[in-house]
Amino acid sequence: MEGKKTVRAAERALDILLCFTRQPTLSLTEISHMTELNKSTVYRLLATCEEKGFLIRDPDTDKYRLGFRVWELSANLSRTDDMAVLFLQEMERLxxxxxxxxxxxxxDGFERVRVQAVESLQAIRRVAPIGSRMxxxxxxSSKVxxxxxxxxxxxxxxxxxxxxESVDRVSYLTQLQEIKKHGYATSSEEREAGTSAIAVPVMNPNQEVVAALAVSGPVGRLTMERMNEVAAPALEAADRMGKMLKK
Known part of the structure; x- marks a missing residue:
């Protein structure tokens, strides 16, 4: 029983830290609402996270933000296994x-997560926050x-x-078959107004999809004709990325 309590406490603490993937600063009340935990429980867990350096409380606003321990952990991510780091140079090249x-x-389950992004240098561009879930x-990218x-x-x-309910499963499955046949997927204002995108799969040496490499931009500039032109360099970049991975 004690072991189960310890695991539950760890799950709750991690749920609190994961709240900061949505917003950079949060109050106790906001965290309580997001985690659906009562304030007294959240307060105790916040105090522990703060003591261990994973969170910092601003005394002026009484809001919390991620602490330096988080950055220490991220600094020790494997530079050979972390795709966000490994593929960055190829993404910049593309x-x-x-x-x-x-x-x-x-x-990640029923969602896709943006783990890396390199923004266009044009004045009007697609802003892509890392950590976004869709x-x-x-x-x-979802369809790829x-x-x-x-x-x-x-x-x-x-x-x-x-x-x-607005997305018919049969039609969606037909789209997936066409995407696999052509090797890439396109979308225009499907998820976000004014934005279009093309995505290609990144396959590991075992020919398993590990990521989707996407190019996105304003619909007026990234037209269907332009996306078809972008397909070749995107596929070439994805192929080079896949070859970087271990079997």
């Missing part, structure tokens, strides 16, 4: 080649991750209990 924002996404039902997933993973994705 950005410089096509002058649009380049993002890297991985699948559903797998819409968007070029689903199209090249295993049949069992595809079945899991299509069985998502939160699947939007």
């Amino acid at each position: 950005r410089d080649q096509i002058d649009e924002t380049v993002s890297l996404y991985v699948r 559903p797998l039902a819409v968007g070029a 991750l689903a199209a090249f997933a295993t049949p069992s993973d595809q079945a899991m994705i299509l069985g998502d209990p939160t699947w939007p």
